[in-house]
Amino acid sequence: MTNRSIVTLKWFVFPACLIPLGHLVYRGFTNALGPDPVATITHRTGFWTLYFLLISLAITPVRCLSARLGWLIRFRRMLGLFAFFYACLHLLTWVWLYSGFSVQAMIQDLSKRPYIMAGMAGWLCLLILAVTSPMFVLRKLGGKRWQRIHRLAYVAAIAGVIHYWWIVKSGVLTPWRVTAVLTILFLARIVWTIREQRRRKLRTAVAA
Amino acid sequence: MKRIDIPKIPSSEITPQSAYMNRRAFMAGAAGAAALATPFLRHMAHPQAVEADTQKLATVPSKYSSTGLQLTSFNDITTYNNFYEFGVEKSDPSHNAWRLKTRPWTVKVSGLVKKPKTFDIDTLLKLQPMEERVYRHRCVEAWSMVIPWAGYSLSEFIKQCEPLGSAKYVQFLSLDNPQEEPWIRQVDLHWPYSEGLRMDEAMNPLALLTFGLYGQVLPNQDGAPIRMVLPWKYGFKSAKSLVEVKFVKNQPRTTWNESAPNEYGFYSNVNPNVDHPRWSQKYERVIGAPFWKARQPTLMFNGYGDQVAYLYKGMDLRKDF
Numbered sequence: 095m096t097n098r099s100i101v102t103l104k105w106f107v108f109p110a111c112l113i114p115l116g117h118l119v120y121r122g123f124t125n126a127l128g129p130d131p132v133a134t135i136t137h138r139t140g141f142w143t144l145y146f147l148l149i150s151l152a153i154t155p156v157r158c159l160s161a162r163l164g165w166l167i168r169f170r171r172m173l174g175l176f177a178f179f180y181a182c183l184h185l186l187t188w189v190w191l192y193s194g195f196s197v198q199a200m201i202q203d204l205s206k207r208p209y210i211m212a213g214m215a216g217w218l219c220l221l222i223l224a225v226t227s228p229m230f231v232l233r234k235l236g237g238k239r240w241q242r243i244h245r246l247a248y249v250a251a252i253a254g255v256i257h258y259w260w261i262v263k264s265g266v267l268t269p270w271r272v273t274a275v276l277t278i279l280f281l282a283r284i285v286w287t288i289r290e291q292r293r294r295k296l297r298t299a300v301a302a
Numbered sequence: 303m304k305r306i307d308i309p310k311i312p313s314s315e316i317t318p319q320s321a322y323m324n325r326r327a328f329m330a331g332a333a334g335a336a337a338l339a340t341p342f343l344r345h346m347a348h349p350q351a352v353e354a355d356t357q358k359l360a361t362v363p364s365k366y367s368s369t370g371l372q373l374t375s376f377n378d379i380t381t382y383n384n385f386y387e388f389g390v391e392k393s394d395p396s397h398n399a400w401r402l403k404t405r406p407w408t409v410k411v412s413g414l415v416k417k418p419k420t421f422d423i424d425t426l427l428k429l430q431p432m433e434e435r436v437y438r439h440r441c442v443e444a445w446s447m448v449i450p451w452a453g454y455s456l457s458e459f460i461k462q463c464e465p466l467g468s469a470k471y472v473q474f475l476s477l478d479n480p481q482e483e484p485w486i487r488q489v490d491l492h493w494p495y496s497e498g499l500r501m502d503e504a505m506n507p508l509a510l511l512t513f514g515l516y517g518q519v520l521p522n523q524d525g526a527p528i529r530m531v532l533p534w535k536y537g538f539k540s541a542k543s544l545v546e547v548k549f550v551k552n553q554p555r556t557t558w559n560e561s562a563p564n565e566y567g568f569y570s571n572v573n574p575n576v577d578h579p580r581w582s583q584k585y586e587r588v589i590g591a592p593f594w595k596a597r598q599p600t601l602m603f604n605g606y607g608d609q610v611a612y613l614y615k616g617m618d619l620r621k622d623f
Contacts, residue, residue, distance in 0.1 A: 122593070129382035130392070130445055131593035192585075194597055199582070207580060261580060264562050265490040266390065 095165040107169060111176045114142045115183070132191045139184035144258070146177035147220075147251050148275050155282035171227050174247065178220040185217055209260035216253030219246040248283075251276055359452045359514040364433035366455075366508055368533075368605070371436060374447035378590045380521045384441065385542060386491060387476070387483035388523065394485075399522035401482045402543065407527050413549040414469040421462075423527050427513055429462065430454035434517070435510055437533035440572045440604045442558075446586040451531050452514030455507045459547075465501075469549035472504045473497070474530055474541040491557055497530070497541040498554035498568070500613075508533060508609050512540075534606040536570045567623040571614065572604035576623045 095103075118138055121127045127134045150173035157163045188210070193199040203210050223246055225231070232240045255276055258269040385395040388402075407423040421429075432452050439447045460472070478494030480486045486493050503509065510531040513520060520526040525542025532540050538558050548554070558566035565579055574584045587596045603610050614622075 127593065128392075129378040129589045130587060130596075132587045132596050133445075135593060191593060191597065194585070199584075203582060206577070209580060264565075 100165055100168050104169070104172065107172065111146070111173070114138065114180070132187065135191070136184065136187045139180050139187060140258070143177055143180040143184055144251070144254050144272050146173055146180060147247065147254060148272065148279065150174040150177060151247055151251060151276075151279050155279060155286065158282075158286055174220075175224060175227060177250075178224040181217050181220050185213075188213075209257050212253050212260060213257040216250045216257060219250035219253065222246055223250070248280070251279075357519050359432055359517055359519055361432045361434035361452045361514075361517060364435045366609075367434060367436045368438060368448070369436070371438065371448040373436065373450055374590050376516050379447060379449055379515060380523060382589060383523045384443075384537065385523060385525065386489045387486055387493075387495070387543075389485050390489060395523035396521075398485070399526075401484075402477070402522045402526065403482060404522065404527040407545075409528060409544055410546040411463045411549075412546060413473070414466040414551065415549050416464040416466065419463065426459070426511075426528060430458045432513065435531075437508075437510070437531060438601075438604050438606075439531075439533065439537055440586060440600065442536035442538055442566065442570065442578060442583075444578075444581055444583060444586050444600075445589055446598070446600075447589045449531075450516055451510055451512045452517065453510045453512035453531065456509040456511045456530065457505045457507060459511050460504060463547065463549065465549040468551055470501055471550050471552065471554055472499050472501065473546075473548040473550055473554035474499075474544055475546040475548065476541050477543040477545050492555070492560050493557075494545075495541055495557050496554060497539055497556050498550075499532070499539075503532075503610075503613055506610055506613065508606060534571055534603040534610045536566075536572060538566065539570050569614070569619075569622050571610075571619065571623075572600060573602060573619055573623065574600040575602070576620055 118127075118135060121134075122131070150170050153166050153170045153173070157166050188203075189195060189200065193203065204214060223244060226235065226240065226243055235243070255269060255273050258272065262268060381396040382392045383395040384392065385399065388395040388398040405423070409421045409423070409426065411419045411421065431454065433454055434450055434452055436448060436450045439449050465472075474497045476495035477483065478486065499509065510533075512525075512529050512531045513527065515521075515524060520529065525540075528544050529542040530540040530544065539556075553568060556566075556568055559568055572583075577583050583600055585597050586600045588598050589596075591598075601607075
């Protein structure tokens with residue numbers, strides 16, 4: 095893919111990522127958020143955080159399938175930042191709609207409820223990722239260090255999935271789908287790392 | 303936070319009757335045109351088509367009715383339900399409960415009674431004058447509604463059952479019929495759905511044996527044809543589609559308590575001071591309110607403390623939650 099077509103494609107992907115929010119806003123204006131709009135907003139923003147996180151995590155393994163898919167990397171940061179964007183909206187539902195901006199209520203919730211702690215931990219990971227996402231930060235940190243920090247994306251996804259499991263009623267199995275996707279991504283990552291290590295060993299053996 | 307504004311208008315006028323009357327008129331026309339339309343076919347045409355069959359229930363006013371509350375719309379009351387026999391999503395029961403056959407229907411009275419009996423639903427409908435009672439409804443999931451129920455005090459029914467002195471608890475059992483409620487096979491709960499009350503709680507006049515809402519017989523998804531309503535307890539205590547009332551000596555098994563005893567107690571009185579392990583019970587989301595003003599403080603015993611607090615005197619409600 096040429097640089098130009100990537101830039102053009104970005105002009106389509108960016109607004110596409112805003113569709114879930116647009117849909118929520120549209121439903122808000124047409125009074126179509128359902129009987130429990132607070133729950134609808136909370137669930138939708140939560141789901142889309144996880145979806146964007148998983149999509150951005152899928153980019154590396156998908157790239158490895160073919161050299162021709164290398165350009166996908168150019169979209170990873172944008173998708174990751176959208177995950178953070180929806181995570182912020184999700185957090186805002188808790189701060190505003192559930193806690194009514196009461197710091198005391200939030201501290202109580204946070205200290206008592208493991209699922210909120212998990213969610214908060216996930217959001218903090220995403221915050222670190224977002225802050226360190228600009229190019230100049232990467233240059234400043236150096237590629238190796240930056241990459242190590244950005245493994246936090248996996249921690250964020252794990253925290254998000256745990257957060258989801260801990261809020262559903264016992265016996266409800268709806269989080270299994272995101273869990274399965276995350277597991278596959280992890281396995282792909284492991285397989286790839288092992289293969290790389292073997293190849294490197296082989297190369298050093300040949301060189302010797 | 304401010305409560306939502308409460309217009310002082312009689313319930314009959316707030317009801318968006320026109321909205322659903324129009325639809326019912328339309329459905330009636332459609333049904334007439336297609337003379338062969340079965341409930342199933344009409345369900346296919348519109349999920350709430352079963353409403354077209356609903357009958358009016360004549361009610362008298364009740365001194366136990368809560369006043370000055372804004373009623374939740376008929377539409378929200380009938381499309382936002384927890385009724386796991388018809389699926390776990392809130393909208394599932396309104397789509398699936400048409401399978402429930404509410405005639406013929408009997409309620410068995412068993413256990414520690416003078417003589418076991420079986421009441422026909424049509425007998426129960428005529429047993430006492432039907433009262434309209436507007437009650438707050440608080441779900442354990444921290445949302446709430448205001449519903450104009452139709453029914454009479456459970457105590458009136460219990461008198462007809464002639465329980466023995468040894469009966470200390472009442473157990474309510476819901477229909478357990480996978481033919482009509484296929485989700486029973488999928489949901490991992492101990493069926494039939496079982497709930498219970500201490501005898502003195504059951505005799506409290508607020509405990510309502512319920513047959514209707516908004517002046518008509520209960521829609522299937524709301525627990526037709528007969529259910530309990532216990533406004534001072536979390537919603538799940540009010541068992542739906544009752545087929546048996548049993549008088550027993552010991553505290554009966556209750557479904558959600560069996561499923562997660564640390565989350566759902568036997569008493570399950572609405573109590574803003576005792577949190578659910580996974581969320582606070584201090585506030586509730588008012589169903590149907592816009593999202594920016596849906597948050598409302600939850601009241602002790604859901605606001606019915608004057609009528610029921612005496613039942614729990616001397617009890618530690620943190621332990622017996």
